[in-house]
Amino acid sequence: MSGIWGNNLEISIFGESHGRAIGVTLSGLPAGVKIDMDEVLVEMARRAPGQNELTTPRKEKDEPDIVSGVLDGMTTGAPLTALIWNTNTRSVDYSQMKKLMRPGQADYPGKVRYDGFNDYRGSGHFSGRITAPLVFAGAIAQQWLRQKGIVIGSHIQSIGSVEDERFESQGAVTAEQVEQLKSVQLPVFDESKRDAMTQVILDAKADLDSVGGIVETFVLGIDAGYGNPFFDSVESTLAHLVFAVPATKGIEFGAGFDITRMRGSEANDSYYYDENGQIKTRTNNNGGILGGITYGMPIVFRTAIKPPASIEKKQETIDIEARENADLEVFGRHDPCIVPRVLPVLEAVTALGLMDLILGRDKA
Template identity: 40%
Template sequence: MSSFWNNRISVSMFGEAHGPAIGVTVDNLPSGEYIDAEELARFMARRYSCGGQTAVNSMPHIMSGIFNERTTGTPLCAFLQNTDTSAPQHEETDNLVRPGHADYTGAMRYRGFNDVRGGGHFSDRLTAPLCFAGAVCAQILERRGIYTGAHILQIHNVKDNPYDPVNITRDGVLSVRMKDFPVINDRKGWQMIEDINKAYEGGESLGGVIECASVNVPAGIGSPIFDGLENTIAQLIFGIPNVTGLEFGAGFLSAKMVGSQNNDEFYVNDHGHVLTKTNNHGGIIGGISSGMPVTLRVAFKPSEYIPQAQNAVNYRDMTSETATSEKHIPCAIPSAVPCVEAAVNIALLSHMLDYPNFC
């Protein structure tokens, strides 16, 4: 099922862009876990702080699964009310397949019966329930010392400083996560904002790259072949709209290396822990965590919402038409940062449930 993800934890998302609400059900969470509502709200607010995400209330209504501020162990269900349920009702535009949108593929998949208003079930508004599920998982993980954070590595041609793949720490993760515009180098951040403003003025949109790191993930999490830790992360990451690429560790740069460069040499540190001197493997070898920071980068295409006339097709009568978006999103990368964190947190917690004495 396309909107149902199942591992040790299951996540099911529902709703459409202009429906009354969107929501999520998360099952198999450990019971008795304290969930801080204020921390949940802070995590959710990061998705709305930039990028124009204002269509749904940021704090969800929790229907089940939390009682007296603790998880019950039964399905956690929450929904977020849409504040904007109005959408143009024009039969001629309902059949229009627009560049960059999932109009045509969605119509083919669902035989034309899908809700097309604002993208329907394909809308980026569905990242709100994903963020809620990931925020809950983050609290459970952080209580056990596992922290995940992300930053904007690149927007268009402007690049931020990357994480140190070997020495990234909890404080390093949290310091960037607390920023309004999550970059390591603030000067680069201002350059990115200038480019976003130029794109807005020019009726364009920009893509980019988000880098994510998880620290204090113990060695031995995951499985080989089809249930690898990176497999699970990838499945959730590609559930975020506009994701076009994903790499772990050195990623595609490893194709330019020779074996002696790419191999991460092991050593024993002063505390008796087995580590590697470099981290080209991104904290995962053979689908299983190595104890090094888990590092990954996610590429996003530019938003499809630009106020420019573009060629489109009416697939009902097979005629050529012109489509112009009333909505303009010059850059969705900043609001996607917590979405990437959420996906990684869900994947990590799902695998951590197999770890001895985790709960």
């Protein structure tokens, strides 16, 4: 498995959902970064399981235990390692998963890839739980970025067919609005959509089913000139990390696939000087990135998140031990929708990707 990523900031994640602990080691963090643990814990709580009826009932505190790299609240410059203990595993839920392959889950390909030795309990290293260490690491990266005036936010673009307004239609979104969005479980620009989104999740759950959606992530305050083309363009870097997040099925930047229906005259983002002499563009169809490099407008992208695979509704599958067809109902503690818990994960990987690019700017 490849649990290591990064050119300038190296992130190494480890652990399994039902093992003793999961965690992360960050190497290449500059020394002297002040860590606000209260803020870290807020980010962890946004992602944590066991929040309410919209999430898996598995309850975990998700308090990172920092075992190296921090002294008196400041990074020392040595590798920073944090452990997150698994305290509420129920592996019996997975006893049939050794032979009954869940459709839509990693069971079958994981078994083939790791010659049957993969830890299938709680989906092992494939579990969405492995995003907890990413959120910890991303919270530190976000604190570093904020000192440079860079703020990352997100909202739910859609759940099922219920749509929020787009970032693009909001005018200037402020850092205060981002804080407000981070403070609620279903952050939307059009508050009237929250109840309908909640209902879509509850209806799917009542039907023993699950539902997906789209998250829109944006980066405010990023200057022009970041990104290391050819292969470490901003889009390649963010897409690489976003696709590492379990359940991601697509990503589009700016106007995304809709740009194909525009003519050049509409798609091009016209430049102008604002009243402070800053270079801006009238539209942001390119999502803040041209040639793989930022141009000083917000980075904007949307991520498609699939419905979780583990549902109680009866499905067809195979019994790989008996080598025969079988039916499957997945009982256990699962998210009826991943979207509400994935927002902080997408913000975290965005922060890690940008920090890596910014640290590497002068080297590349």
